[in-house]
Amino acid sequence: MDSDSEKILLSSRSRDLERRARNDDAALQRPSFREALRFWFKLGWISFGGTAAHLAIMHDELVEKKRWVNNGMFLHALSHCMLLPGPEAQQLAIYIGWKLHGKRGGIVAGTLFVVPSMFVLLALSVVYVRFGSLAWIAAMFNGLKPAVIALVIVALQRVARSALRGPLHGAVAVATFAAMFFFDVSLLVIMLSAIVLGIVLGALRPGLLHRPREAGAEEREDDDSIHRSTRPIALLKAGAKLAVSVLLLWFTPLLLFYFFADDFHFWTGLALFFTKTAFVTIGG
Secondary structure, three states, X not given: OOHHHHHXXXXXXXXXXXXXXXXXXXXXXXOOHHHHHHHHHHHHHHOOOOXXXXXXXXXXXXXXXXXXXXXXXXXXXXXXXXXXXXXXXXXXXXXXXXXXXXXXXXXXXXXXXXXXXXXHHHHHHHHHHXXXXXXXXXXXXXXXXXXXXXXXXXXXXXXXXXXXXXXXXXXXXXXXXXXXXXXXXXXXXXXXXXXXXHHHXXXXXXXXXXXXXXXXXXHHHHHHHHOOOOOHHHHHHHHHHHHHHHHHHHHHHHHHHHHHOXXXXXXXXXXXXXXXXXXXXXXX
16 A cells, blocks of 8 residues: 555544544533532442442443443543542542533532542441441341442443453453462552553554544543643643642641640541552552
8 A cells, every 4th residue: 555545544534533523522411510419419329339339330320321421531531540549439530520510510529429428438337336246237247248249340340341442451451460369469560561561552553552433532532631721831820729729628637636636646647647548549
């Protein structure tokens, strides 16, 4: 095939990708803020089973049923959230909430993701502490264990069906599981190795990493995000505001404990411990 024919073929594929991306965007349904609020509130009460189940529920509801976001954007955001320290399911909810309704959408999604489950956990903890010695209570909690495992397996199968997009992805997933389960390889080593592999294959064989349709949707999503603000000064200002907001949120509970709590040293140690934990809990 000569160079002119290759250019024509590439141009045709590019137009086809653009058309498919536009069709996908047109099929999306942008919800009202009240409708999104109801969903995030419901998600906080039904998101049992841990991170894998959270991701599966969000994918099933937001991508498959409600069509609020497309599959490419969901998986693209999930990949970024898994590289960040902290709970990626909540980070993904915050990101999607922000994409749908800006800052208030992100704040509402992140808050409602954890607050209802906090009350559920508190209620179960009280029941367990006060009545855990009773045989039927112990049997109830023991009966939940296999059910939770089943939820995780089903959730992983749903996410894998959308995320593993070819033999290479499947091979990497199997190799990762074997390395961690049989050889106790560190998660950080696994993630760094996957990043290096992605960079190398992206430079040498990009076709192995993406399906054309999904790649086009992801590139379109990246372009929309990048072109919002490319000026370094604007990015620095936004980063400074974000840093100040995070520090204020982090220091406010400590100040309250200092003035109103009797054992300030205990609460300081607890806050520092979980702050350190948040920085190293990468990968869910």
